[in-house]
Amino acid sequence: xxxxxxxxxxxxxxxxxxxxxxxxxxxxxxxxxxxxxxxxxxxxxxxxxxxxxxxxxxxxxxxxxxxxxxxxxxxxxxxxxxxxxxxxxxxxxxxxxxxxxxxxxxxxxxxxxxxxxxxxxxxxxxxxxxxxxxxxxxxxxxxxxxxxxxxxxxxxxxxxxxxxxxxxxxxxxxxxxxxxxxxxxxxxxxxxxxxxxxxxxxxxxxxxxxxxxxxxxxxxxxxxxxxxxxxxxxxxxxxxxxxxxxxxxxxxxxxxxxxxxxxxxxxxxxxxxxxxxxxxxxxxxxxxxxxxxxxxxxxxxxxxxxxxxxxxxxxxxxxxxxxxxxxxxxxxxxxxxxxxxxxxxxxxxxxxxxxxxxxxxxxxxxxxxxxxxxxxxxxxxxxxxxxxxxxxxxxxxxxxxxxxxxxxxxxxxx
Numbered sequence: 001x002x003x004x005x006x007x008x009x010x011x012x013x014x015x016x017x018x019x020x021x022x023x024x025x026x027x028x029x030x031x032x033x034x035x036x037x038x039x040x041x042x043x044x045x046x047x048x049x050x051x052x053x054x055x056x057x058x059x060x061x062x063x064x065x066x067x068x069x070x071x072x073x074x075x076x077x078x079x080x081x082x083x084x085x086x087x088x089x090x091x092x093x094x095x096x097x098x099x100x101x102x103x104x105x106x107x108x109x110x111x112x113x114x115x116x117x118x119x120x121x122x123x124x125x126x127x128x129x130x131x132x133x134x135x136x137x138x139x140x141x142x143x144x145x146x147x148x149x150x151x152x153x154x155x156x157x158x159x160x161x162x163x164x165x166x167x168x169x170x171x172x173x174x175x176x177x178x179x180x181x182x183x184x185x186x187x188x189x190x191x192x193x194x195x196x197x198x199x200x201x202x203x204x205x206x207x208x209x210x211x212x213x214x215x216x217x218x219x220x221x222x223x224x225x226x227x228x229x230x231x232x233x234x235x236x237x238x239x240x241x242x243x244x245x246x247x248x249x250x251x252x253x254x255x256x257x258x259x260x261x262x263x264x265x266x267x268x269x270x271x272x273x274x275x276x277x278x279x280x281x282x283x284x285x286x287x288x289x290x291x292x293x294x295x296x297x298x299x300x301x302x303x304x305x306x307x308x309x310x311x312x313x314x315x316x317x318x319x320x321x322x323x324x325x326x327x328x329x330x331x332x333x334x335x336x337x338x339x340x341x342x343x344x345x346x347x348x349x350x351x352x353x354x355x356x357x358x359x360x361x362x363x364x365x366x367x368x369x370x371x372x373x374x375x376x377x378x379x380x381x382x383x384x385x386x387x388x389x390x391x392x393x394x395x396x397x398x399x400x401x402x403x404x405x406x407x408x409x410x411x412x413x414x
Contacts, residue, residue, distance in 0.1 A: 112329050121335035129339065130194060133346040140350040144357045154258065154363040158378040165380050165388065165397045167369040172237055176370055179230035179280075185223045187349050189216035194342065224291050231284045234277075241268045242277045247386065257383075268387045276355050283348040290341040294334060301333040303340075 036044055043059075050057050093099035094114045103110040168176070192200065193216055201209040247264075248271035254262040256272050264270070269277065293302045307324035310316055316324050328336070359366045365379040377397060380388040391397055 112331060115329055115331045117329075117332050117335060121339065124339060125194070125342075129342055130198070133342065134195070136346055136350050137353070140353045144354065144362075148357070148361065151258070153361060156364050156376070156379050156382055157263075158382065161377040163377040163397055164374040165377055165391050166373055167375045167380070168373045170373065171233075173370055173373055175230050175233035175237065178226055179234055182223045182227035182230060183284075183348075183352065186220055186227060187345065189220040189223075190342070190345060192216045193220070221295065224288070224295075227284070228288045231281065231288065235281055238269070238277060239281075242274045244271070244274060248274070263382045263385075265385045266383065266387065267390075268384065270384065272358075276351065279348065279351050283344050283351075286344050287341060287348065290337045290344070293337040294341060297334045297337070298330055301328070301330070303333055303336040304328040 047057055047059075090099065099111075099113070101111045101113070193213055196209050196213055196216075200212060245267075247266060251264040251266060251271040254264040256270060257263045258272075289302065293300045304326050307328075308326045311323045311326065316322065359370065363383075365375060368379075369375050377388065380391075388397075
């Protein structure tokens, strides 16, 4: 009889346990407000696990819950603190950069003791920035290779006339090559800094990688001044020739002669070259500004002021975001500047790869324009016929060679 009663009791206990488990599964996974009484108002283990899973949590209780309610639980309670009290207000102030600190040296940056935004920046740098930036460059190279295999080199239709016209003066070529050379060095040293740990250190060793990155940093910081100077020179010399006009519509309609056999008329710069010019000027200026902010982070903070302007214009709210933060620590300014600097650099590098392709293997005779500054009259007529007529009117076409070019390869432009 006792054995039967014990079996019935065990069965009832098991059924109660199953029902309780089902009730717990039907209940919400987590309540809207966490019960933090056991930790005296401090974060719980569930809060920590949620952050580790990448979930967004409301951490206002850490920022705002101060005073006696935020003291640690008694030592006799679960997860209690030694002595029954702690200093959450002080650590919370450190965490959110609100502590009243005084430092003997280092300025504002030394007063920032905890700055977890650096982890978000590091994750972005090692993740999306490397991934998408690297694939952008590789994809551009692949697309140019496929285009070359399908289209081939753009040849000069008419035979050479033997007469040349000065395409670019020495000072123009000097500015162009200073801009190009400095940009190549900046691009290579920047890529080494970003990808060195992945592609240099594993094969050549950490010591070689460290030495290379130290050298890259020195080159990057100093060559940047040549880039900015050349950017200003190129803008001053060529901006008047790169204002869009009606002729560009014909160039666009005929796809610049790259697709098909048409050769649309153009002045000194066609529409494609104007796109390159304004891309270099606008993106190069943005790269320069963010680079200066990185060189002088405490004297030239950019993003706090920029965010304030955007907030005043209402642009973040227009695209569904709230107001952007305007009170940024110096470290946050540097992280944002470095991210923007790298993103825009990747975009400009992809554009410059296309420019290098057209100016070298993509178009016959194009390199001469920046090589020695002289181009054959037949080439000038095919690609820049309006500009050639202007040069003829100024008497800037050389008298070498023969006259067959005027009849065969250099007919007057319409």
